[in-house]
Amino acid sequence: MTRALLSALTFFFLFVANTHADNGKQERDLYQDLETFANVLTLIQQYYVDEVDSGKVINGAINGMLGSLDPHSAYMTAEDFKALEEETSGSFTGIGIEISIRDGVLTAVTPIEGTPADRQGIRPGDQIVRINGELTKTMTLMEAVKKLRGEVGTKVTITVHRPEWKEPRDFTLTREAIPLVSVNSMTLEPGFGYLRISNFQTSTTRDVLDALNVLGKKHPLRGLILDLRNNPGGLLDQAVKVADIFLDKGVIVSTKGRYKEEQMIFEAHPDGTHNDYPLVVLVNSGSASGSEIVAGALQDHKRAIILGTTTFGKGSVQTVLPLPEGAGLRLTTAKYYTPNGLSIQATGIKPDMVVPLNPASLDKTNPSAPPQRNIREKDLPNHLKNETVRPSAGSSGEKDPANQEASFEQVDEIQQTSKRLEQDNQLRTALIILRSLHLTDQQRNPRKDDN
Numbered sequence: 001m002t003r004a005l006l007s008a009l010t011f012f013f014l015f016v017a018n019t020h021a022d023n024g025k026q027e028r029d030l031y032q033d034l035e036t037f038a039n040v041l042t043l044i045q046q047y048y049v050d051e052v053d054s055g056k057v058i059n060g061a062i063n064g065m066l067g068s069l070d071p072h073s074a075y076m077t078a079e080d081f082k083a084l085e086e087e088t089s090g091s092f093t094g095i096g097i098e099i100s101i102r103d104g105v106l107t108a109v110t111p112i113e114g115t116p117a118d119r120q121g122i123r124p125g126d127q128i129v130r131i132n133g134e135l136t137k138t139m140t141l142m143e144a145v146k147k148l149r150g151e152v153g154t155k156v157t158i159t160v161h162r163p164e165w166k167e168p169r170d171f172t173l174t175r176e177a178i179p180l181v182s183v184n185s186m187t188l189e190p191g192f193g194y195l196r197i198s199n200f201q202t203s204t205t206r207d208v209l210d211a212l213n214v215l216g217k218k219h220p221l222r223g224l225i226l227d228l229r230n231n232p233g234g235l236l237d238q239a240v241k242v243a244d245i246f247l248d249k250g251v252i253v254s255t256k257g258r259y260k261e262e263q264m265i266f267e268a269h270p271d272g273t274h275n276d277y278p279l280v281v282l283v284n285s286g287s288a289s290g291s292e293i294v295a296g297a298l299q300d301h302k303r304a305i306i307l308g309t310t311t312f313g314k315g316s317v318q319t320v321l322p323l324p325e326g327a328g329l330r331l332t333t334a335k336y337y338t339p340n341g342l343s344i345q346a347t348g349i350k351p352d353m354v355v356p357l358n359p360a361s362l363d364k365t366n367p368s369a370p371p372q373r374n375i376r377e378k379d380l381p382n383h384l385k386n387e388t389v390r391p392s393a394g395s396s397g398e399k400d401p402a403n404q405e406a407s408f409e410q411v412d413e414i415q416q417t418s419k420r421l422e423q424d425n426q427l428r429t430a431l432i433i434l435r436s437l438h439l440t441d442q443q444r445n446p447r448k449d450d451n
Contacts, residue, residue, distance in 0.1 A: 078326030200234030233289025
């Protein structure tokens with residue numbers, strides 16, 4: 001363990017020295033700092049009151065070094081690296097919550113829909129002060145992730161603090177296999193579809209295309225609601241490809257870093273499809289990174305109306321650099337910019353129409369309490385600054401059992417849709433806008449086929 005961590009630390013210093021040194025003096029200073037570190041480590045091993053686990057000390061040094069940069073750079077052990085690959089491939093085992101460090105406190109960014117954390121009522125902004133009785137104050141982000149994950153069926157108790165509560169509360173959750181179902185869809189009304197992307201993983205673009213195909217089978221789409229609320233991001237290439245589905249030309253996003261290899265421009269391509277129906281995109285403070293790329297591109301090209309509340313504001317790109325013995329370094333290497341050339345780092349995407357969260361989303365145990373203020377990128381310590389600032393009728397007679405079952409499913413779907421619209425103020429408003437846009441389009445183009 002010690003050898004692996006030392007080689008990781010040495011690799012990092014050598015990498016920085018060889019690629020980022022502007023002159024000989026800087027390089028000499030860097031090697032002097034590395035020598036100082038080695039001397040301190042030697043003195044700790046020789047004179048500290050208790051025997052020292054060198055691996056633990058070096059691990060803490062690496063995490064402290066990366067933590068001084070920004071909230072998203074991190075050292076990953078071989079185990080962490082493997083977990084990251086599993087997550088982007090579509091599943092992991094745990095309680096289903098996206099977490100970050102805010103003001104030195106482990107904080108929930110957003111629970112994943114349908115997971116134990118979501119069902120137990122964990123909310124964005126909740127402070128997780130203990131995991132299984134152990135204080136989280138001194139835990140790194142990766143250490144906390146490890147403790148929250150575990151084998152299916154095992155339990156973990158988290159102690160949660162909310163500003164409106166007098167005392168923290170314990171939640172005991174049973175770990176599950178968390179399938180990261182990236183895309184869900186349904187028909188709200190004939191011709192008006194709803195498509196939710198919960199994260200961007202390897203299959204997201206394909207799943208979106210499949211969902212659009214299904215939505216358009218019964219009735220040609222006259223409007224679509226794209227729900228990116230509480231979408232923490234994921235794979236950059238998938239976010240770009242999803243935006244490309246709704247755009248025929250122009251820049252989707254550009255990235256800028258210190259060096260030439262980080263200067264990239266991603267553009268839309270015509271694919272022969274006609275996804276030119278009205279589009280409303282739902283966002284909130286839990287919409288981050290990849291979801292902000294999609295929303296920003298569609299907003300700048302005036303392809304969609306952005307509705308909801310200001311997004312998280314994570315406008316940085318992380319590159320995973322492999323280290324010896326299977327470990328990895330997740331390092332912020334660039335910032336991304338919307339088609340208009342603006343960074344959303346720490347400012348987020350401002351909606352075209354600000355629609356607040358539902359009153360029903362308030363804490364039911366204390367209805368008079370003010371709405372919870374969700375955390376955003378600008379609240380994280382050491383965040384990077386923004387230099388730019390901005391139903392079909394059945395036949396008569398005896399029904400076939402299969403058709404009868406389909407009818408029952410259709411009725412259930414209608415009931416579920418009605419319930420969802422009743423409870424979701426932002427979704428309901430988006431549907432009203434889509435109807436209005438469709439009527440306006442029909443008035444301008446009376447010959448347009450709407451069947």
